[in-house]
Amino acid sequence: MIESTATEHALIERFLEALRELPDVRAELEVLEPALTAPYRVDAEIHLSVAGKTIVLLVEAKKTAYPRDVRQVLWQFKALRQAYPSDVQHLLVAESLSPGAKDLLKSERVGYYDSGGSLFLPAPGAYVYIDKPPPKTLEKSVRSLFSGRRAQVLLALLVHHQDWFGVTEVAERAQVAPSTASDVLSELERFDWLESRGQGPGKERHLREPGELLDAWTRQLAGSTAPVLRRYYVPGLKSDALLQHLGEVFDAHQAIYAVSYEAAAQRYAPFLSGISQVRTRLLPGAGADAALAELDARAVTEGANLAIIDTKSTGELLFREQVDGVWLASPVQVYLDLLRGEGRAKEMAEHLRRERMGF
Structure with missing residues (x-):
């Protein structure tokens, strides 16, 4: 008997179709009773013929699988080995498998298939590995996180x-x-x-x-867009002096801000000999407008030494730290911002992570 819900049955059918599309492969779904001593019933037993070689697959089906789910499946497969011949192959099919779940299955040499078309089958004499982008359902779920x-x-x-x-x-x-x-x-x-x-x-x-x-x-x-910047030129000040003066003026007008990118990273963990531009998140309001006016910040398209990222709420400024009188975004936020920067920003990000974050 095969135990499966409608969703699992559809997944198994898609997996069978994927197998049959491989060259010189025949795949048949068995409907025999599993061994009486088996600790639980598998979702499917599939008999493969690959270039004349027979392979028996015991299949577990899940809607989604993350590392925690995979650990449970691996434990079940281990228990099944006592009831089935030692040469059977175990495989997990799912609508979506997280990258960590795939890595864990590969490390244990257990096969997998997902609805995006990724397939890993490490059977003796029939090694198959097809890596495709994750299904859109998983991609959307992870992106929202x-x-x-x-x-x-x-x-x-x-x-x-x-x-x-x-x-x-x-x-x-x-x-x-x-x-x-x-x-x-x-x-x-x-x-x-x-x-x-x-x-x-x-x-x-x-x-x-x-x-x-x-x-x-x-x-x-890697697949996201960088924040929109409003670019300004503040006359008469180089970056270090501009950063300090900016902190004083913003505080005087009670403007809520957090400096990020290179200027913040340089204060947390010095790396570059000089910084050409200060980039800061700023909560819009009357105080912010007054501070920019006092700085004599002039909107420009080229030659900017100050860039503003408008924030929608104070939630985007969480965990900022005051260093030498200037509010800096948290090292984690600075690291993430630098990864979307230009020039040597990515090198600076790794230096910050190594020297200040430690993980």
């Missing part, structure tokens, strides 16, 4: 990566609703990046893998 208020939760976790915290605490730090914080934490647990302790309302979590979370955020930036 690194944007808007959900990104504020991620930033809170990275800035305080050594702390244990409950949902309410992280929601307060990130200035989001507890429901948003809870959703993000649940998603990160699926990636296996968190540790947890306790139960119920007292449950606490800890970001065990800050480096992996930051790397995943970095990958998302």
